[in-house]
Amino acid sequence: MIETAKSAGLAACTTCARVWPHDQARCDRCGSPIVDRDRRGLQPVWAWWFAGLLCYIPANIYPMLRTKTLLAYQENTIIGGAVELVAHGSYGVAAIILIASVLIPVIKFLSIAYLALNIRDRRRMSQHSRHQLYEVVEFVGRWSMVDVFVVAILSSLIQLQDVASINPGPAAMTFALSVIFTMLSAQSFDPRLIWDSEDQA
Amino acid sequence: MGAWVGLNEVTAEGIANKDLIACRQCDALYRDIEPDDEHRAICSRCSATLYAPREGSFLQVFAFALTVLVLIVAALWFPFISISKAGLHHTSSIFDVVLSFSTTEMIPLTLAVAAMILLLPALRVLLTLYVLGPLLADKAPLPHAALAFRISERLRPWAMAEIFVLGVAVALVKIHALAHVSPGPAFWMFIALALIATMQDRAACSLTIWKALENK
Numbered sequence: 001m002i003e004t005a006k007s008a009g010l011a012a013c014t015t016c017a018r019v020w021p022h023d024q025a026r027c028d029r030c031g032s033p034i035v036d037r038d039r040r041g042l043q044p045v046w047a048w049w050f051a052g053l054l055c056y057i058p059a060n061i062y063p064m065l066r067t068k069t070l071l072a073y074q075e076n077t078i079i080g081g082a083v084e085l086v087a088h089g090s091y092g093v094a095a096i097i098l099i100a101s102v103l104i105p106v107i108k109f110l111s112i113a114y115l116a117l118n119i120r121d122r123r124r125m126s127q128h129s130r131h132q133l134y135e136v137v138e139f140v141g142r143w144s145m146v147d148v149f150v151v152a153i154l155s156s157l158i159q160l161q162d163v164a165s166i167n168p169g170p171a172a173m174t175f176a177l178s179v180i181f182t183m184l185s186a187q188s189f190d191p192r193l194i195w196d197s198e199d200q201a
Numbered sequence: 202m203g204a205w206v207g208l209n210e211v212t213a214e215g216i217a218n219k220d221l222i223a224c225r226q227c228d229a230l231y232r233d234i235e236p237d238d239e240h241r242a243i244c245s246r247c248s249a250t251l252y253a254p255r256e257g258s259f260l261q262v263f264a265f266a267l268t269v270l271v272l273i274v275a276a277l278w279f280p281f282i283s284i285s286k287a288g289l290h291h292t293s294s295i296f297d298v299v300l301s302f303s304t305t306e307m308i309p310l311t312l313a314v315a316a317m318i319l320l321l322p323a324l325r326v327l328l329t330l331y332v333l334g335p336l337l338a339d340k341a342p343l344p345h346a347a348l349a350f351r352i353s354e355r356l357r358p359w360a361m362a363e364i365f366v367l368g369v370a371v372a373l374v375k376i377h378a379l380a381h382v383s384p385g386p387a388f389w390m391f392i393a394l395a396l397i398a399t400m401q402d403r404a405a406c407s408l409t410i411w412k413a414l415e416n417k
């Protein structure tokens with residue numbers, strides 16, 4: 001069995017990796033608070049997770065973009081915008097938007113929930129694979145923000161009086177919030193919990 | 202980069218706390234031995250990187266950070282993208298992009314976008330310069346250097362210059378059908394700064410910096 005800071009009766013700083021007596025509240029080297037992962041548990045993970053989901057639903061219902069041209073006024077949701085790109089033959093860009101705004105968020109919600117629900121379960125997925133899943137989720141989650149930036153750029157550029165103008169819709173706000181909340185959810189998940197189950201087995 | 206070195210497992214018994222480190226990802230305990238510049242120390246349980254020191258990396262990170270700062274400041278004053286259609290022209294600066302959500306109910310989003318593409322990347326490089334400057338000059342760290350480095354590390358996922366660049370690319374393809382687009386100097390500066398900021402993060406080994414801050 002591998003010796004861990006916990007099994008040695010110590011508490012580790014997750015910012016600078018120094019170890020301290022288990023009851024120390026703050027790291028003397030970097031000043032970070034030292035959090036007892038068992039006491040904090042998964043509650044913050046779930047709280048941010050639900051907040052993120054709550055924002056993700058309106059983000060898909062309400063329009064992301066409002067386009068006005070001489071001939072037409074049009075509102076596009078996230079998926080509607082991607083469908084239109086496909087209709088114009090811009091498959092690559094449609095794929096980027098669908099991956100960043102639909103696939104990544106959905107996979108992220110499912111993965112975090114799976115990891116949090118199966119913290120002690122080693123039969124279906126090894127610690128290693130679960131840790132890798134966590135790292136992927138943490139790494140790709142922020143890329144979902146790309147659609148919000150696209151809306152910002154389009155809205156600032158396409159302001160050609162009556163000929164064409166683009167403005168952001170309410171979904172831009174709720175989508176950005178959803179990405180921020182799920183990032184916080186992933187950040188408050190402590191990957192050491194995955195490995196603790198090995199020590200207890 | 203040479204071969205990977207996993208540190209040996211230890212029993213904490215008889216070793217002072219200051220000579221130990223724990224993997225930040227999985228809590229495995231190791232003797233705190235910084236490998237030489239040719240090697241990386243990898244956690245033998247979860248394969249997270251513990252140490253990845255490199256010859257001259259402080260100077261490199263400092264130089265990258267300085268370049269990013271200059272590019273951010275410069276990018277603010279040049280045209281970012283111009284479009285034209287049916288005799289009408291419109292030029293946006295980075296400021297205009299940030300302010301595009303500026304109706305009252307969208308103010309929080311304006312602030313968030315400003316933070317993610319400009320303020321946080323700028324703050325992170327300023328903090329990096331503040332922390333590494335004295336270390337490079339072989340002097341004692343400036344006051345609150347540990348706090349500065351901690352904030353810079355904590356803000357890392359929220360500085361999104363490289364994601365913004367992808368957004369620009371997507372937006373340009375979308376506009377292409379609608380109007381004639383020409384990128385300005387700030388556009389190229391932003392691509393360069395996103396690239397250099399990524400290189401800066403890759404060159405910096407956080408445990409090496411923590412150790413240097415502690416020992417100076």
Ligand SMILES: [Zn+2]
Nearest residue numbers: 013016027030
């Ligand atoms: Zn610490």
